[in-house]
Amino acid sequence: MWTTGTACPTPAASTATASVARSPQKTTTSASGNAITADLVAVLVAVTEGTPKIMTIAGGAALPSGPFEFSHRSLQTALRAWVETQTGHPLGYVEQLYTFADRGRSGDVKGPHSVSISYLGLTREDQVGESFEAHWSGWYDYFPWEDHRAGAPPFIAKLITPKLKAWAKSAPTPPLQRERWQRCAITFGLDERDWNEELVLQRYELLYEAGLIPEAGRAHGRDTAVVPGKPMTADHRRILATGLARLRAKIKYRPVVFELMPAEFTLLQLQRSVEALAGRLLHKQNFRRLMEQQELVEETGAMAADTVGRPAKLFRFRHGILAERAITGTKLPLSRT
Amino acid sequence: MWTTGTACPTPAASTATASVARSPQKTTTSASGNAITADLVAVLVAVTEGTPKIMTIAGGAALPSGPFEFSHRSLQTALRAWVETQTGHPLGYVEQLYTFADRGRSGDVKGPHSVSISYLGLTREDQVGESFEAHWSGWYDYFPWEDHRAGAPPFIAKLITPKLKAWAKSAPTPPLQRERWQRCAITFGLDERDWNEELVLQRYELLYEAGLIPEAGRAHGRDTAVVPGKPMTADHRRILATGLARLRAKIKYRPVVFELMPAEFTLLQLQRSVEALAGRLLHKQNFRRLMEQQELVEETGAMAADTVGRPAKLFRFRHGILAERAITGTKLPLSRT
DNA sequence: CCATTTATACTCTCCGTGAGCATAAGATGG
DNA sequence: CCATCTTATGCTCACGGAGAGTATAAATGG
Numbered sequence: 122m123w124t125t126g127t128a129c130p131t132p133a134a135s136t137a138t139a140s141v142a143r144s145p146q147k148t149t150t151s152a153s154g155n156a157i158t159a160d161l162v163a164v165l166v167a168v169t170e171g172t173p174k175i176m177t178i179a180g181g182a183a184l185p186s187g188p189f190e191f192s193h194r195s196l197q198t199a200l201r202a203w204v205e206t207q208t209g210h211p212l213g214y215v216e217q218l219y220t221f222a223d224r225g226r227s228g229d230v231k232g233p234h235s236v237s238i239s240y241l242g243l244t245r246e247d248q249v250g251e252s253f254e255a256h257w258s259g260w261y262d263y264f265p266w267e268d269h270r271a272g273a274p275p276f277i278a279k280l281i282t283p284k285l286k287a288w289a290k291s292a293p294t295p296p297l298q299r300e301r302w303q304r305c306a307i308t309f310g311l312d313e314r315d316w317n318e319e320l321v322l323q324r325y326e327l328l329y330e331a332g333l334i335p336e337a338g339r340a341h342g343r344d345t346a347v348v349p350g351k352p353m354t355a356d357h358r359r360i361l362a363t364g365l366a367r368l369r370a371k372i373k374y375r376p377v378v379f380e381l382m383p384a385e386f387t388l389l390q391l392q393r394s395v396e397a398l399a400g401r402l403l404h405k406q407n408f409r410r411l412m413e414q415q416e417l418v419e420e421t422g423a424m425a426a427d428t429v430g431r432p433a434k435l436f437r438f439r440h441g442i443l444a445e446r447a448i449t450g451t452k453l454p455l456s457r458t
Numbered sequence: 459m460w461t462t463g464t465a466c467p468t469p470a471a472s473t474a475t476a477s478v479a480r481s482p483q484k485t486t487t488s489a490s491g492n493a494i495t496a497d498l499v500a501v502l503v504a505v506t507e508g509t510p511k512i513m514t515i516a517g518g519a520a521l522p523s524g525p526f527e528f529s530h531r532s533l534q535t536a537l538r539a540w541v542e543t544q545t546g547h548p549l550g551y552v553e554q555l556y557t558f559a560d561r562g563r564s565g566d567v568k569g570p571h572s573v574s575i576s577y578l579g580l581t582r583e584d585q586v587g588e589s590f591e592a593h594w595s596g597w598y599d600y601f602p603w604e605d606h607r608a609g610a611p612p613f614i615a616k617l618i619t620p621k622l623k624a625w626a627k628s629a630p631t632p633p634l635q636r637e638r639w640q641r642c643a644i645t646f647g648l649d650e651r652d653w654n655e656e657l658v659l660q661r662y663e664l665l666y667e668a669g670l671i672p673e674a675g676r677a678h679g680r681d682t683a684v685v686p687g688k689p690m691t692a693d694h695r696r697i698l699a700t701g702l703a704r705l706r707a708k709i710k711y712r713p714v715v716f717e718l719m720p721a722e723f724t725l726l727q728l729q730r731s732v733e734a735l736a737g738r739l740l741h742k743q744n745f746r747r748l749m750e751q752q753e754l755v756e757e758t759g760a761m762a763a764d765t766v767g768r769p770a771k772l773f774r775f776r777h778g779i780l781a782e783r784a785i786t787g788t789k790l791p792l793s794r795t
Numbered sequence: 796c797c798a799t800t801t802a803t804a805c806t807c808t809c810c811g812t813g814a815g816c817a818t819a820a821g822a823t824g825g
Numbered sequence: 826c827c828a829t830c831t832t833a834t835g836c837t838c839a840c841g842g843a844g845a846g847t848a849t850a851a852a853t854g855g
Contacts, residue, residue, distance in 0.1 A: 156493035157526070159573055189494070189559075189573075196559045220557040220575050222526075222533045236496055236526075236573060238557050389832075404813065409834075411812095430832030431820040726801075744844065746803075751842095767801030768851040 159189035161200055162239040162357070164218065164364030167246040167257060168381045171393040174246060174257040175361065181258045183354040184361060186237070200240050213380035214243040216371075218363050221356065241364045243380035260365065261400075262351045263358055266309075266324065267365070269316055269401045281333070281348055282311060288331040318400050321366035325359060334358075372398055376417050379438040387425045387433035388412060417442055496526035498537055499576040499694070501555065501701030504583040504594060505718045508730040511583060511594040512698065518595045520691040521698060523574070537577050550717035551580040553708075555700050558693065578701045580717035597702065598737075599688045600695055603646075603661065604702070606653055606738045618670070618685055619648060625668040655737050658703040662696060671695075709735055713754050716775040724762045724770035725749060754779055 163185050165176035178185050187203060189196075197215055204212045218239040246257055261268045266277055282305075289302035308323045310316035328348055329337045335352040336359075338345030352358060371377050378394055392408050412418055418436040425433045500522050502513035515522050524540060526533075534552050541549045555576040583594055598605045603614055619642075626639035645660045647653035665685055666674045672689040673696075675682030689695060708714050715732055729745050749755055755773040762770045 157496055159494055159496075196557065217556060219554060220533065220573075236557075236575070238573075387833090405832095406815085406834080406836090407813065428832075429822070430830080431822090431834085433833060724802090741844065743803080743805095743846085748843090765801075766853065767799075768803085768853090770802060 158235045160186050160235060160237045161189060161196065161203070162186040162237050162360055163200060163204065163242055164239065164361055165204065165212075165242045165244060166260070166364070166368060166381065166398075167244050168394045168397050169246045169257075171397050173260045173397045175260045175263075175364075176255055177258045178255050179354065180254075181256075181262070181351060182357075184357045185255055189238070196238060197240070200242065204242060204244070212242050212244055214241075214377055216241045216367070218360070218367060221360075223355075237360075239360045239363065241367055243368075243377060245381060245383065247383075258351075260361070263353065263361060264321065264325070264365065265349050267318070267321060267400050269318070270396055273310070273316065276349060277309060281309065281328075284333055284347055285309070285311075285327070285331060288333075316401070319366055319369050321369065322359075322362045325362040329359075369399055376438070376442070379417075382438070385421050385423065385435045385437050387435060388418075389433060391418075391436070412436075415442075495572045497523050497572060497574045498526055498533065498540070499523040499574050499697055500537060500541065500579055501576065501698055502541065502549075502579045502581060503597070503701070503705060503718065503735075504581050505731045505734050506583045506594075508734050510597045510734045512597045512600075512701075513592055514595045515592050516691065517591075518593075518599070518688060519694075521694045522592055526575070533575060534577070537579065541579060541581070549579050549581055551578075551714055553578045553704070555697070555704060558697075560692075574697075576697045576700065578704055580705075580714060582718060582720065584720075595688075597698070600690065600698060601658065601662070601702065602686050604655070604658060604737045606655070607733055610647075610653065613686060614646065618646065618665075621670055621684055622646070622648075622664070622668060625670075653738070656703055656706050658706065659696070659699045662699040666696075706736055713775070713779070716754075719775070722758050722760065722772040722774050724772060725755075726770060728755075728773070749773075752779075 163176070165185065167174045167176075176185055177183065189199070197217070201212050201215060218241050221237045221239070223235050223237055266274055266281060268274065285305040286302070289298050289305055292298040292301050305327060306312040306314055308317075308320050308327050325334075328334045332338065332341070332343060332345045333347040334350065335346045336356075337343075346352075353361065368377070372395060378391065378398070381394055381398075382391060388409055389405075391412070392403055392405065395408075396402055417439060419439050421435045421437050423435045425435055500513070502522065504511045504513075513522055514520065526536070534554070538549050538552055555578050558574045558576070560572050560574055603611055603618065605611065622642040623639070626635050626642055629635040629638050642664060643649040643651055645654075645657050645664050662671075665671045669675065669680060669682045670684040671687065672683045673693075674680075683689075690698065705714070709732060715728065715735070718731055718735075719728060725746055726742075728749070729740055729742065732745075733739055754776060756776050758772045758774050760772045762772055
């Protein structure tokens, strides 16, 4: 029935402050010093030839974000409009990720407090007009330890594991040491455990806590650029991790990959895209079987050109299936009486 | 691999406005008219003797909410502190639900814009000190069509189905009529389809669109109190639906029910709680099997007192299991090479 | 003692999933 | 033209989990 795990993501990096008044009645606050600003932050994902990418700005050091302004119908509409202005094409799938409260991002503690509302969006790289300073970066540049398609990256065993072991040992008491190490083993699939590709956020937070990535050093003044992987401004890499985790979970029960595919594609291309997102390889024959029995795709009649080996049939996504079926996702021992 | 369904919840009721500026650079906005206020809204759930409840204010017409103020470390901390002040006991599980943008809630269009950040929290009713005007209401008072523990409620077939059929027929073209009806059939499990308890939000939105609930009438000036179920202020019933949907999904892959249970409980009590949340009955023997093999509970040694029939063993939740195992949740045709 | 209620132990069947084998259909190089 | 390589595609098998049913045990109230 259930599998276990940690609770909701606790944004350790966001040093925010907030309080709900004791009054249960909603009061349209305006008098007190509660005025804040809101920003939208976007995790935009595309997959090009088996390489997952994310949209970045500032030379790849930040996620695209902008201040919240009132001229659209909803937060989501606002994000869509903004992204479409940049890309010149409609954004297929948009999903809210998380809302963070931030304090003193600009340094001064008494400065304006703000709320960051982050979104996950799916597009295709070729739809993007190269405007502004935004461009696509490989998402494994930021999380090299997340790509297990060619097996676990060697630096996990060589670099991360020993460092984590040391960090676990540095806990004050033996029980705490064991607890720490258990957490390391679970998130990174050590000690004969299986690798769980969905624990993107947990892994990032663990590395942060263990002081193995630059963002942690910033906060404590230590040199912590131990583990490979490009850092980002503020808590953007954390937001990105949240997005990747969400997407890796989502592709398992919702047909969202198709938002990342061209109109026509071969089953292998589709599989490569899923593998790119999941960071691990799939069983080809079983993947095809699944595609067929789910009736998510249909043949276009055409064949793929310019290929090595036997030419593959081209497929397209059956949009109708979205209306025909509902999400299932039942793991409860239901009774049918 | 995937099941299909609708995309993320589109808050149709929230008439909000927002826009992201073209500038990809984060600007610490303060000069322009972008100052807003933020509110926290809580969906607090408890289950008492097989009855799921939610915390309400204003005589059951609203969810507890309060303005966002800066004195805690994070949004979640703020919510916890506030709830704990009210209940006098720690709030077990807290999870962010969704952030809505609202405009002109208080009526005037030029009034303060605001953002509502909603949370789902799990407690136990007996932990609540009866303070303020907050009290517990049965959640099926607000969504009577969601309780299928004694089979589908008769008014679905007698009342809702014909009304939905009429609504579908009222679409301008036959294809649109079919599309509407298909949506009705999926969400409400009509036409031989299975009931999917997770589609709480979709059902609410459908009833809203079909003009069958009071909230829809408010917006259009029609009398739409067709379907039984207590309405709520503003979009609170929508937020509640979001929370219920999330919780019904969550209990299937995370051991969150235990947050709603007393320290010791029988397996039947546990089952009743899950059934209360899911709104449908479970297979007793399989439920026990699942509990045992997942090692989520352990015997306390004591037996339940004051019971009819054979006395049941008392169990407690094994908190350690949270650290021992990670979430699995894999439905991809993985390859183990 | 018996009926009733609940607890608890087993068994059986079906199907989804991971995995492997075999064959087909192209290209390429001798 | 044939051998070989590569990718596509069809088929089978084994295992385990999920849904369902049967049987027995342990209490209570008449």
